[in-house]
Amino acid sequence: MWLDVVIIIDNCKIASTNLVYETILSLFDKNLQIGTGYADPRSTRVGFITYNYNATDVADFYKLQSYDDLKSQIQRLKMTPLTTTTVSRMDTALYAAMNMINSTAGFRDNYKKVVIVFTNVHGTYKSNPPKDVSKSLQMKGIPVITVNTGSSSDTQSWLKNIASTNMAFAIYDGNVTQEIQKAMTDINCYCNSGWxxxxxxxxxxxxxxxxxxxxxxxxxxxxxxxxxxxxxxxxxxxxxxxxxxxxxxxxxxxxxxxxxxxxxxxxxxxxxxxxxxxxxxxxxxxxxxxxxxxxxxxxxxxxxxxxxxxxxxxxxxxxxxxxxxxxxxxxxxxxxxxxxxx
Missing domain, CATH: 3.10.100.10 (Mannose-Binding Protein A, subunit A)
Known part of the structure; x- marks a missing residue:
């Protein structure tokens, strides 16, 4: 697999993170080349963003340069307590993902980009609803995958409107790792410009x-x-x-x-x-x-x-x-x- 993946995690006070970090780690095989600089160019960069009332870049595309780096970063995130605010603004995280991707424009432009969001919280939006920001990403050729970390069907319906077609998953459906991996594999299958x-x-x-x-x-x-x-x-x-x-x-x-x-x-x-x-x-x-x-x-x-x-x-x-x-x-x-x- 050779992609640039931005992983977004809701860490507001009411966010459910049960199985989130285990799921993220399970997406990446230990033999996968993480980062850049390999003789075989088929490598994957992974960035992390957390959000509550605003977004925080935890790791950009340059930080994680091995599978061990990735595993350690996931472990640190798992050990970090949730924030004290109940405010959850996914739009800020999607904008941050767009900025992270844009910051490396001109480098690895032939690598497909994908954004994966983990949350169980609707949030309240007077402007910039996540659906609109997601649509902007998708218009740039960047698919958005959503993962409902709770069990609410209402949340799942809301996330389905944000995700790219057939890319809204639920962490408790028993097959989420395989579903996300298949989505990433499908994203990695593409044609050159003009084809x-x-x-x-x-x-x-x-x-x-x-x-x-x-x-x-x-x-x-x-x-x-x-x-x-x-x-x-x-x-x-x-x-x-x-x-x-x-x-x-x-x-x-x-x-x-x-x-x-x-x-x-x-x-x-x-x-x-x-x-x-x-x-x-x-x-x-x-x-x-x-x-x-x-x-x-x-x-x-x-x-x-x-x-x-x-x-x-x-x-x-x-x-x-x-x-x-x-x-x-x-x-x-x-x-x-x-x-x-x-």
């Missing part, structure tokens, strides 16, 4: 896959399309379609980028000695066409996805010199696949 992550349904982050596509604003013959993808983008190739769902997604992406309907585009199917394969990155073997992916074209030729007047689509043999739209594809950045650029 679109394969999601289904299209344009709804209900289910995201570890695949990215790019739609150049050009048309080309088949060989030109292949060379465009391979030469311009590291480990890119002409788009694959392992099922009808992916084909529908590919058409949707192209039509979202074009001012006029796109009814045909080159995909990565190629025929070698009467065997069909999918294009792959340079230095990697071609992937054989799975019969379950769809009926192969009737004859060996270049292949385009065609949408017909009745709305059906098919892999259609075409002349290789025809100019069509096309999509490039590559594997998403994720916990295993480090990406140097945002």
């Amino acid at each position: 679109i992550q394969y999601t289904w349904p299209w344009n709804v982050n209900q289910k995201a896959y570890g695949t990215c596509v790019y739609a150049p604003n050009v048309q080309s013959n088949r060989e030109g399309a292949k060379q465009y993808c391979h030469q311009n983008y590291h480990n890119a190739y002409l788009v694959n379609e392992l099922d009808q769902q992916k084909r529908t997604f590919n058409f949707a992406v192209l039509n979202s980028m074009s001012s006029s309907p796109v009814n045909a585009f080159y995909n990565g199917l190629i025929n070698l000695n009467n065997v069909w394969f999918w294009d792959q990155p340079d230095q990697k073997p071609l992937q054989p066409l799975d019969p379950n992916s769809g009926a192969p074209p009737a004859r060996a030729a270049c292949v385009a996805d065609m949408k017909y007047s009745d709305g059906t689509t098919a892999w259609t043999p075409v002349s290789c010199v025809n100019n069509f739209h096309f999509l490039c594809e590559k594997v998403a950045c994720d916990t295993d696949n480090y990406c140097e650029y945002a």
Whole structure:
């Protein structure tokens, strides 16, 4: 995992911190690289903020440089008594998280940021409600995870309005560590700027896959399309379609980028000695066409996805010199696949 994580903890007098620090420690494997300066760039920085009527930066992104540092910081926080005030202002903590993240702008910009809030207190807000501050973070591409440290369903509903979609959890549901870890893993799976992550349904982050596509604003013959993808983008190739769902997604992406309907585009199917394969990155073997992916074209030729007047689509043999739209594809950045650029 390689992220920048801001952990926010409510420490007002009426805050419940039972299991909070144990949960935080359980999120990070002892073999995880904490901090910076490692030969393997896949490291995670962790910052801590506490809040009551205002927020306090306990540890910025530069303070904790090892797992032992992280463990010691969590232990110190656990041993620190709650404050004497009953005032709880999450908005101050979310603003502090934004400032902590902004303070390192220009460094590790390719690392996804995430904010995790632990509280069981609603708080009272005449201005700057946490929902609005959270929305500002999310608009900057920073997901917000909330963890209800109490048992109130009202608090859970309130926190759900603050959290990013499907990222409001409860500490007593028995599975919170795994839920937060999955959320962080999902956040760590992303596409470089300009690329679109394969999601289904299209344009709804209900289910995201570890695949990215790019739609150049050009048309080309088949060989030109292949060379465009391979030469311009590291480990890119002409788009694959392992099922009808992916084909529908590919058409949707192209039509979202074009001012006029796109009814045909080159995909990565190629025929070698009467065997069909999918294009792959340079230095990697071609992937054989799975019969379950769809009926192969009737004859060996270049292949385009065609949408017909009745709305059906098919892999259609075409002349290789025809100019069509096309999509490039590559594997998403994720916990295993480090990406140097945002």
